Amino acid sequence: MKNYYIYNNEKFTKKPLKEIAEYAFNKKENIWSARISSGLFGLTNCKAGNRGPKKYNEIILGIGNEGLNKIIDLGFITCPVCKPEKTANFWEIIKYKVNEKYNINTLENFTDKNILNFDARRIKWEEILPIINNVPNRIYIPKNLSKKEIKDFKNRFLKTGFKIPAIGYYSPNVSERFTKYDIHFD
Numbered sequence: 001m002k003n004y005y006i007y008n009n010e011k012f013t014k015k016p017l018k019e020i021a022e023y024a025f026n027k028k029e030n031i032w033s034a035r036i037s038s039g040l041f042g043l044t045n046c047k048a049g050n051r052g053p054k055k056y057n058e059i060i061l062g063i064g065n066e067g068l069n070k071i072i073d074l075g076f077i078t079c080p081v082c083k084p085e086k087t088a089n090f091w092e093i094i095k096y097k098v099n100e101k102y103n104i105n106t107l108e109n110f111t112d113k114n115i116l117n118f119d120a121r122r123i124k125w126e127e128i129l130p131i132i133n134n135v136p137n138r139i140y141i142p143k144n145l146s147k148k149e150i151k152d153f154k155n156r157f158l159k160t161g162f163k164i165p166a167i168g169y170y171s172p173n174v175s176e177r178f179t180k181y182d183i184h185f186d
């Protein structure tokens with residue numbers, strides 16, 4: 001049985017997906033799925049979310065408005081494939097949190113990847129890692145970062161006490177769709 005970390009009633013707990021789905025169904029709430037390797041979140045049936053190598057513990061879930069706000073607070077942005085922003089009242093639910101966090105005032109700007117780009121450095125690793133007690137296989141950060149930027153992120157990771165996963169960027173033309181930053185440090 002696959003257990004998932006889910007945020008509900010102000011805390012994360014680990015629960016079987018079936019139980020989470022039944023609970024959300026009974027409460028008529030949405031379940032939001034956040035992928036820590038990419039820093040994207042969306043719907044649980046997202047095709048992009050199901051593609052590629054991932055472990056079930058690379059996903060954290062949130063239920064309803066509270067879960068959605070928590071996922072925003074942790075630094076996740078909308079998945080461009082399943083577009084969670086198309087769900088009812090999406091902007092109304094998150095607009096205060098988005099404004100407080102990014103000083104962004106419209107849904108259009110919040111979902112614009114030229115404004116908030118694909119960059120998993122944005123997510124609160126320091127809060128997430130001790131909860132899930134694991135690291136993803138890989139982390140997607142932007143291409144063409146400087147050595148210093150990559151090193152800063154690695155150092156941030158080291159401070160959490162967790163093992164550093166493969167850090168790299170999205171590469172649509174290679175089979176793995178991922179290119180690891182190959183930089184050596186002293």
Ligand SMILES: [Zn+2]
Binds near residue numbers: 043046083
């Ligand atoms: Zn998606």
